[in-house]
Amino acid sequence: MKRILVSGGAGFIGSHLCTRLVSEGHEVICLDNFFTGSKQNIAHLMDNRLFEVVRHDITYPYSVEVDEIYNLACPASPIHYQHDAIQTIKTSVMGAINLLGLANRLNAKILQASTSEIYGDPIVHPQPESYWGNVNPIGVRSCYDEGKRCAETLFMDYHRQNEVRIKIIRIFNTYGPRMQPNDGRVVSNFVIQALQDKDITIYGTGDQTRSFQYIDDLVDGMIRMMDTEDEFIGPVNIGNPTEFSIRELAEKIIKKTGSKSKIVFEPLPHDDPKQRQPDITLARQKLGWEPTTQLDEGIDRMIAYFKETLNL
Template identity: 70%
Template sequence: MRVLVTGGAGFLGSHLCERLLNEGHDVLCVDNFFTGSKRNIAHLMNNPYFEVMRHDVTFPLYVEVDQIYNLACPASPVHYQHDPVQTTKTSVHGAINMLGLAKRLKARIFQASTSEVYGDPEVHPQPESYWGKVNPIGIRSCYDEGKRCAETLFFDYYRQHNLSIKIARIFNTYGPRMHPNDGRVVSNFVVQALKGEDITIYGEGLQTRSFCYVDDLIEGFLRLMKSEKEITGPINLGNPGEFTIRELAERVIGLTGSKSNLVFRALPQDDPKQRQPDIKIARETLGWEPLIALDEGLNKTIRYFDELLSSSNVD
């Protein structure tokens, strides 16, 4: 098939492009390179079935494809708070433009949503039926509410135009090709540990997260996209293993052999206290669950960042 991946040069997008090419598809990677990097897709450039287009999804796109994966949007607080208005436009206008394209082509379309639609949850772990507790006017709202609105648009197109939609709610994911300066907890901790710098923990480090290795997540994407039309989602994709932020820091120090110390800073506004997916629906409908343990995934991620920092090729 001819497959369009928006945000295809990003962390998740580049892994998805690679996997789709390995399955024999023609892949059109669309990215405006705000957070995506040509380095992430450089190894794919000589593949005759891979094409790159610099484009911002807030503007309409006219191409001919069979499937669309809509991953375009900065996903870390550092990046999405840099230009919050543009972040909301990317989620909302981008969804409208990609849904319009899918409608014209009668193509199946996948939306990369997020666990942030649950906000600072009062239900734990979070099932898809939980509507969330989100601050609509906070500093994270451009991302949280943008993604919630995108889900609304997807379901309205599904109901109004009988469009074939798939929505995945992505929980914390990590692995090679994360941006070293994206402010996310795994990349932060690994880079600080490898540099021998203090590891920065916000709050007391007792807030919890669940960490899914990127290969497991991409497998979930593909299974959801291949599922029957009536399986629309939203479906949680993430690792149900739950760790405190302090536990993660201590694991990274142990695996890197770093002498870094832990330092504590004030907790940012609206930072969720708990985050853990209920993946019962993914298990039952897709036969999917994560297979890669945290230490195994962290070791692969540490090797990637170690090589990156050893070269001078860090943006």
């Protein structure tokens, strides 16, 4: 049994990670300021003796005795991370400094949940970990993109200078139960709009592509990465390499829900990437990992989840 700290543990991804770690018999401390996290996401864990929740903002130092740290704290949807851009970048940068300092003092292993957004609007496709990205450092998305890029820099420098035991993963588009219905992310948006027979909004032409991975696959990849030998630090892409256009996704969801929704088009947001697809060769080689949940199966689960939770 390990004692594990999960920052951002009440969020969409963090709550699934906490659930998995507790189910494996580990003692888990969930750290969250509940800006985008929700107590409802972790309600099923509250009576478990292995689980503890602490309200805390990781832009301020936190001290606890743990064996491992998963750093997931940061708003991840454009609506939320652009709401307070300064706080977003502080969460990525100051949060990384505070948790790396803790890991250094404890000799704990620490994993950074980075993002495919560090590749920006890529001119290399699909994106391997060796690609440095094409990011606008002064755009409206840069508080998130550059914050995550700086966090990776901090992780590498703490590793090189202080020999902190680090792991870095780059998460591609992920969906699943416990996504917030109003966070503006494409899968949840489309499913809710379709279930309500509302127009489905596509930004741009709909020809831009994404690769969608189900939450269970991501959590499996995260834990596999944490469990690798200290010599392997990453970064590693964790995502589904199967590519779909946004229009294809909308049409698939309309068909599955039997919706009367029509597709409407709006201008593409500033700096929105045209394509995004992970090269997961390294994850296959080093982690023995690849996603197993197909998009059709995952969407069916999302439809059932929102029907139940939103009474749609």
